[in-house]
Amino acid sequence: MIEILKFLNIFETKYLIRILIWKSICLSILIFTFSNALAEEEMKIKKLEEWKENEWILESIIEDVVYVSVNGKITYEDRLRIRFLKGNCNLANMLTSFYTMIRPREELVLEGKMLNAKFFNSTIFNYRMRVKVIQETPFLLGKSFLIDLGFLPIERLKTFFGDAKEVTLKIENTDQVQIEKFFDLDFNTWSLVKINETIDKGKKACEELK
Numbered sequence: 001m002i003e004i005l006k007f008l009n010i011f012e013t014k015y016l017i018r019i020l021i022w023k024s025i026c027l028s029i030l031i032f033t034f035s036n037a038l039a040e041e042e043m044k045i046k047k048l049e050e051w052k053e054n055e056w057i058l059e060s061i062i063e064d065v066v067y068v069s070v071n072g073k074i075t076y077e078d079r080l081r082i083r084f085l086k087g088n089c090n091l092a093n094m095l096t097s098f099y100t101m102i103r104p105r106e107e108l109v110l111e112g113k114m115l116n117a118k119f120f121n122s123t124i125f126n127y128r129m130r131v132k133v134i135q136e137t138p139f140l141l142g143k144s145f146l147i148d149l150g151f152l153p154i155e156r157l158k159t160f161f162g163d164a165k166e167v168t169l170k171i172e173n174t175d176q177v178q179i180e181k182f183f184d185l186d187f188n189t190w191s192l193v194k195i196n197e198t199i200d201k202g203k204k205a206c207e208e209l210k
Contacts, residue, residue: 001121017176048205054191056198064209068202073166074190075099078144080167080190082199084206092157092199094149094170096190100183101142110145110182111136116172119149121164129169154203155165158196166191 049057064086135146170187
């Protein structure tokens, strides 16, 4: 019982720290709205739907790539994203990010490495997979790891999660990587509300790219 309470206290502390961090992000967004708008214009970023709590949205078009996404339930800003590339709109790529405060911001530690992971819902499925850290970026008090979860044909993706209402991704140890040395929270959970209809929207937007 004591060990459980200790775990809960550690988890709650990390969660509160993350809330404070994301509040500072929101403030930064407000301060730099004008400069961000200019940057978006230069990068050809087109925002589509507004973020909705725990609901998939058609998020944006960046250059020739369409993104749909949903917020994280544990770490809010670490969204689960699906992207559609112009010219191959029937094949979708899943991505997410993991923010950590453990490693020094300047030190590259995982970029380019393959990690073990488990994509699961407690009652419906349990997929073990290999994922790749494709980018590692200094961010606030720590860094953010951008993780590629692989490609799936659209029709397979729409049945991948079955009837589940949410999905959890947990990063796991490999022989070379001890996860607790790199991640303070090694999992996140995302809603699957409206995922299939949003996938259809993403594919349609991709097919309309010129």
